[in-house]
Amino acid sequence: MKIPEIGTYVISFLIILALIFLLPRLMPGDPLTAICGDEVLVEMTPALKAELMHRFALDAPLWKQFFVYLTAMMHGDFGYSYYYNAPVLEVIFEALPWTLLLVGSSLVLSTVVSIIIGIESGWRRGKISDKFMLTTTMILNGFPNFFIGIILLLLFAVYLGCLPLQGAKTPYSGLSGINSMLDIARHLVLPLIALTLAQIPSSYLLMRNTMITTLKEPFVRTAKAKGLSEVAVRYKHAGRNAMLPIVTTTGVRVGIVVTGALFIEIIFSYPGVGLLSYNALLMRDYPILQGVFFIVAVFVILANFVVDLLYTKIDPRIGVDNAEYAH
Amino acid sequence: MHINYWHELIRNNFGKLGLAMLCFVLFIALFAPFLARYDPGEPSHAIFMPPSVDHWLGTNDIGQDIWSRLLCGAKNTLLVALGVGVFTTLLSTVIGASAALVGGIYDRILMRLIDALIVIPAFIVIILVAAYVLPNVWTLIFLISILTWQGGARLVRAQTLSLKERMSVYAARTFGANKRYIIVRHIIPNLSPILFAVFIHSATRGVFIEAGLAFLGIADISTVSWGLMMHHALRFYYLDVWKWWLIPTGLALSVTIMALVFIGHALETAMDPRLRVMEQEEWQ
Numbered sequence: 308m309k310i311p312e313i314g315t316y317v318i319s320f321l322i323i324l325a326l327i328f329l330l331p332r333l334m335p336g337d338p339l340t341a342i343c344g345d346e347v348l349v350e351m352t353p354a355l356k357a358e359l360m361h362r363f364a365l366d367a368p369l370w371k372q373f374f375v376y377l378t379a380m381m382h383g384d385f386g387y388s389y390y391y392n393a394p395v396l397e398v399i400f401e402a403l404p405w406t407l408l409l410v411g412s413s414l415v416l417s418t419v420v421s422i423i424i425g426i427e428s429g430w431r432r433g434k435i436s437d438k439f440m441l442t443t444t445m446i447l448n449g450f451p452n453f454f455i456g457i458i459l460l461l462l463f464a465v466y467l468g469c470l471p472l473q474g475a476k477t478p479y480s481g482l483s484g485i486n487s488m489l490d491i492a493r494h495l496v497l498p499l500i501a502l503t504l505a506q507i508p509s510s511y512l513l514m515r516n517t518m519i520t521t522l523k524e525p526f527v528r529t530a531k532a533k534g535l536s537e538v539a540v541r542y543k544h545a546g547r548n549a550m551l552p553i554v555t556t557t558g559v560r561v562g563i564v565v566t567g568a569l570f571i572e573i574i575f576s577y578p579g580v581g582l583l584s585y586n587a588l589l590m591r592d593y594p595i596l597q598g599v600f601f602i603v604a605v606f607v608i609l610a611n612f613v614v615d616l617l618y619t620k621i622d623p624r625i626g627v628d629n630a631e632y633a634h
Numbered sequence: 635m636h637i638n639y640w641h642e643l644i645r646n647n648f649g650k651l652g653l654a655m656l657c658f659v660l661f662i663a664l665f666a667p668f669l670a671r672y673d674p675g676e677p678s679h680a681i682f683m684p685p686s687v688d689h690w691l692g693t694n695d696i697g698q699d700i701w702s703r704l705l706c707g708a709k710n711t712l713l714v715a716l717g718v719g720v721f722t723t724l725l726s727t728v729i730g731a732s733a734a735l736v737g738g739i740y741d742r743i744l745m746r747l748i749d750a751l752i753v754i755p756a757f758i759v760i761i762l763v764a765a766y767v768l769p770n771v772w773t774l775i776f777l778i779s780i781l782t783w784q785g786g787a788r789l790v791r792a793q794t795l796s797l798k799e800r801m802s803v804y805a806a807r808t809f810g811a812n813k814r815y816i817i818v819r820h821i822i823p824n825l826s827p828i829l830f831a832v833f834i835h836s837a838t839r840g841v842f843i844e845a846g847l848a849f850l851g852i853a854d855i856s857t858v859s860w861g862l863m864m865h866h867a868l869r870f871y872y873l874d875v876w877k878w879w880l881i882p883t884g885l886a887l888s889v890t891i892m893a894l895v896f897i898g899h900a901l902e903t904a905m906d907p908r909l910r911v912m913e914q915e916e917w918q
Binding site for chain 1: 648746747749750751752753754755757758759761762763765766767842845846849850851852864868871872876880881884887888889891892893895896899906
């Protein structure tokens with residue numbers, strides 16, 4: 308089995324580290340506010356300034372600053388938000404579960420839906436139903452995720468008023484057990500649908516194209532000739548093999564879904580890291596922004612790495628030296 | 635095998651529709667000064683006016699005519715599309731083609747860098763950088779291009795590698811063609827379809843990212859940007875203004891992205907031989 312190129316992921320990680328380190332320090336203006344956020348000015352005293360200058364070693368040469376920054380990160384110190392008056396990590400961890408819930412469920416839902424309609428559409432290639440699905444998704448593809456979110460928000464929450472407008476649960480409702488879970492689910496519906504609708508077109512197109520090429524493979528003809536039922540040929544033989552590209556692009560899709568979640572959370576005021584970073588953007592709360600960026604980027608890099616590891620297991624052809632299969 | 639890509643694009647229904655929509659947006663962008671009835675930046679006392687004969691799409695919170703702003707926003711969007719498209723394609727071509735042609739350690743280093751960059755979610759990097767830089771249109775085009783060239787470069791590299799091995803190139807070499815001649819006469823002309831595809835994809839991404847950033851509020855306030863208009867309009871969702879402020883702006887943005895997506899899809903179909911044959915059967 309081939310081991311994925313760990314070096315590549317290490318380089319990605321280093322680029323992220325370097326970016327977060329260099330950005331605030333190379334910008335024109337005061338690096339201290341660029342690192343700590345504008346809110347620090349409110350309580351700035353000469354003593355605090357001296358202490359912060361010392362903590363980030365801002366008067367030392369750049370390489371020394373980088374060393375100090377790395378040491379802090381390795382101790383889990385991602386800085387302090389003067390806006391929330393709390394360590395960055397604490398603030399982020401409070402928001403992270405909501406984002407994970409939204410991103411995770413959307414990733415699963417969009418993958419399953421894309422696979423199914425992709426298989427059906429590819430199987431019915433050229434028929435009316437295929438054309439309909441293709442055209443619909445192509446049109447959907449033109450809508451940016453935040454506009455899909457806005458339309459759903461206006462239609463279902465503002466105009467029809469049948470689903471909650473914002474938040475992840477009803478505040479101070481005192482609900483518990485099953486009721487609280489239903490409440491959370493009700494709040495999740497619109498953001499989840501918005502985010503999922505935005506993901507479906509690209510996955511569906513990929514699935515449909517692979518399905519079409521897979522259907523031309525000899526093994527599909529063999530399966531048909533054996534007299535297998537149509538459903539078995541479509542799903543167990545052709546569909547299963549056509550799923551490979553969808554699986555292997557999961558890592559990239561995680562990055563896209565996370566980015567999409569950022570926008571969707573803002574629209575529905577969903578209290579995840581997207582909303583958190585949006586508020587940080589408005590407040591110039593740079594520590595939070597850097598922290599969210601770091602955690603999201605590392606999460607996406609890890610997801611890519613895991614997918615890379617897994618797909619040699621799913622598709623044995625990738626693990627072996629390709630030359631054997633080349634002819 | 636020679637395929638007339640322009641012909642393929644016109645034959646494909648999505649391609650046709652996409653081109654028509656893009657021409658429409660282009661027309662609006664070019665003639666906005668004549669079509670607009672008010673100065674898009676001019677505030678007035680008539681705020682939150684519903685649509686009327688004077689103001690086709692009403693006015694916004696500081697009394698600017700929304701219809702005029704909508705027309706004017708097309709220019710900004712297309713400028714970003716063109717800028718990001720050209721600049722990203724240029725970067726992808728120079729980096730991808732040089733990696734394929736030079737080869738060796740240079741190629742290995744660049745490929746490793748591309749692999750590493752592809753894993754990083756580019757949009758989030760752009761948001762972080764833009765939060766510090768606060769870009770105007772030109773710096774934004776530069777920023778988007780410099781952070782999103784990697785996918786295109788990989789495509790260009792792969793295509794150049796396969797072109798390098800073509801019979802015609804071998805033939806030219808046996809006739810004593812030098813490197814420069816081969817690059818200018820054989821590699822670059824044959825790269826053009828893939829470059830056009832890279833251009834369209836980059837332009838689409840550019841429009842989307844510009845709108846997204848502006849929607850987050852990261853934009854030059856003096857420019858008339860659809861994303862920025864949506865950013866402002868969403869704050870007043872509880873009023874009725876979204877019907878003529880938020881929705882038309884979002885639709886204008888979607889139509890532009892849709893046009894580019896359609897063209898991109900048609901190109902992709904034209905370039906994938908397996909799909910091309912079959913889509914022709916389908917869509918005629």
